[in-house]
Amino acid sequence: MAIGSYDREELDELLESRQFRKLREMMSEMNEVDIAEFIEEQEPEKKVLVYRMLPKELAADVFSFLEVEDQEHIINSITDYELGKIIEDLYVDDAVDMLEELPAIVVKRVLQNATPQTRNLINQFLQYPENSAGSIMTAEYIGLKRNMTVEQAFAYIRENGVDKETIYTCFVTDSKRCLQGVVTVKDLLMNPYDTVIKDIMDENIIYAVTTEDREDVVETFNKYDLLCLPVVDHEDRLVGIVTVDDAVEVMEQEATEDFEKMAAMFPSEKPYLKTGVLELTKNRLPWLLILMFTSILSGTVLMDYEHAIQVLPLLLSFVPMLMDTSGNCGNQSSTMVIRGMAVGEIELKDVLRVIWKEFRVGLLCGLVLAAANFVRLMLQYPGRPMLSMAVVLSLVAAIVLAKIIGCVLPMLAEKMKLDPAIMAAPLITTIVDVGSLLIYFRVACALLNLA
């Protein structure tokens, strides 16, 4: 919600009736995110028209919030001079994100219109490996020197702060650009003007290295509640910063990837509605194929007990219930463990505690479900106590087995440096199916003398 928020209908009307001066005035009071949204909803020609109307100081900010398709469209519709202005005003991380998605020919034109300095910086940032700290950082930070006074620091910030992603955390570097300390604007405000930075800077710096995994960067943000994290290269030189909004975006992306992997899909790069049918199919097919052929095993178990089924076809009617229930139980355990490991609540050293816990939970769940089932079976098939017995006994055993497989496999994957998320519902279900069918038919054959 927003007090004094913009009136969407008024905007549309102003644009419709070509009252561009008023429209421009209204937009200059709006939030960049809302302007970007307004532009995105226009017809292609109007997008450029509205975009060109923006006050200079808003243009690059709004541009960075546009979808890449719209960015491309605007780039292709403006002059080299206008393009050059945008590129210089964009933060490096936003420029890099955009360039990674644009077609090569557009990238070439963009880089040609950047100053040599910006071009070099962008090229350097484009080279950091995907999913590394370097790939999510930006270059616009405030760098101070240790011998500056608070007064000098403020003067420096006033002069250079406009274009920085954050001015609230400042970094102190030496002549070799090595990181020496951190000082916040709060520290500066709380100390007299003649204080020297080196006396108030914090030398216990939390930082990341360019090649570090971006997931670790996010963990550091969460652990220390940071607003901003410096990134250094392998010679300890400060090369960039990650701001909290970018860390939050990574967090959301990583969670989405886990959801996708746990549903037996390869993570997609783009939002669902923007992903083509072919790409979606490509992401989903590999696991479907693997799981399909694995589930043939369950079919084989069924055929092994063909004789028992021929003698007592009723046995069959409990197969889906057994398979579904044990699958669900395994799914619950694996989800708890995978998520617990992802947020750092469960570690590998907890494996025995987890198994012991799941064993007891499994036993309890199994007993309650078995009791409910036993009542139902005794009512529905009063003359068949041994069959009912066979069903509920195998139900308990299958549930306990499922709970244990469900918690052990993700931890095993983690131990083997695989992604635990692949050991989720789909694979667990297939594995647990085989186990529960085997238990069921063995128990039934023994109790009912079918073998």
Add this chain to the structure above:
Amino acid sequence: MAIGSYDREELDELLESRQFRKLREMMSEMNEVDIAEFIEEQEPEKKVLVYRMLPKELAADVFSFLEVEDQEHIINSITDYELGKIIEDLYVDDAVDMLEELPAIVVKRVLQNATPQTRNLINQFLQYPENSAGSIMTAEYIGLKRNMTVEQAFAYIRENGVDKETIYTCFVTDSKRCLQGVVTVKDLLMNPYDTVIKDIMDENIIYAVTTEDREDVVETFNKYDLLCLPVVDHEDRLVGIVTVDDAVEVMEQEATEDFEKMAAMFPSEKPYLKTGVLELTKNRLPWLLILMFTSILSGTVLMDYEHAIQVLPLLLSFVPMLMDTSGNCGNQSSTMVIRGMAVGEIELKDVLRVIWKEFRVGLLCGLVLAAANFVRLMLQYPGRPMLSMAVVLSLVAAIVLAKIIGCVLPMLAEKMKLDPAIMAAPLITTIVDVGSLLIYFRVACALLNLA
């Protein structure tokens, strides 16, 4: 990682050899999060010992990062005077979080040792509904007046800023505490000292209302890349702020809840390792029971075609593969849609686009899987082309059906104001199972003349 990070072994040694002065000195250079971690790893008596050693200005910060069990232990081991100091120094949101978990008798003692003002504030905050904006906000913000100059604002911040959660966003209120504008420290720094606040404050304020759902708060944070969001009551009076670190925590909790719901569990309040077996069982049983009884339906379908199975037992061997594959396909679609709606990428109005997309993806996946299966069947059962045909035809139909059910049900839940996350793998699988078994046996009976 941290430059000049603390040496854990040295800390242990200092504590072991009772060199408390050195230990205290070392801790005063450390990050509060790391100190809290160090305290948590000590024996109970040593926890209090180390905690009491902390410099005054660190004590409350470290306290807020401790687990609630340790907070309780420390509260029970210190004097009323010490307790009073802690309570006054804690941010209201941290105090409220803690009080919500402590036993009533401890809560009583804590409130008795707070000043009347703090006690009233805490009591007011404790009353906001769970999961509301009010329940995650805190009271320590910087409030300015519209007629202050930049110089006066800085003087005010210098005097009052030490205890505020953030000083970087300041809120301008009128005499009735109604929110009028927002001004950042960056704005203050970029303008001359004699500028009047009302001329530079932003009147287009993004804010939340105390009763608003905390999920909406998080969405606003993400949409506008905020560091801080003001919260007003129903009379537009500013009552608190939500800072980005708290929004991030909510984001993580909401994602965890979705993972749990999608695996047919009630979300747990506590981390896995701290949740008792009984509570885990209670969270998992209800859905297991519902799903177990629903899956009886699949068993009934099997029994309906008992005759066909008696005639051709081989039919059975493809049942698990059909059930598993269609379940997996439905799971993939529902996960995409549930997550897409959770992060705001997919909206209800997209329903036809989603169905059309899933139909095509389903058809493609189905055709590929059917082709792979057909090859395998023709090799394994060369004399049974009609059986192979029945299997692959029903496979394609079941997959398309699963994809469509998988995307429609979560959207239907959203439409009916239910939580879409319940329409995930477990329930989808059970529903899809019935459908795919019906398709399979109908097709098989028709093609193989079994009816």
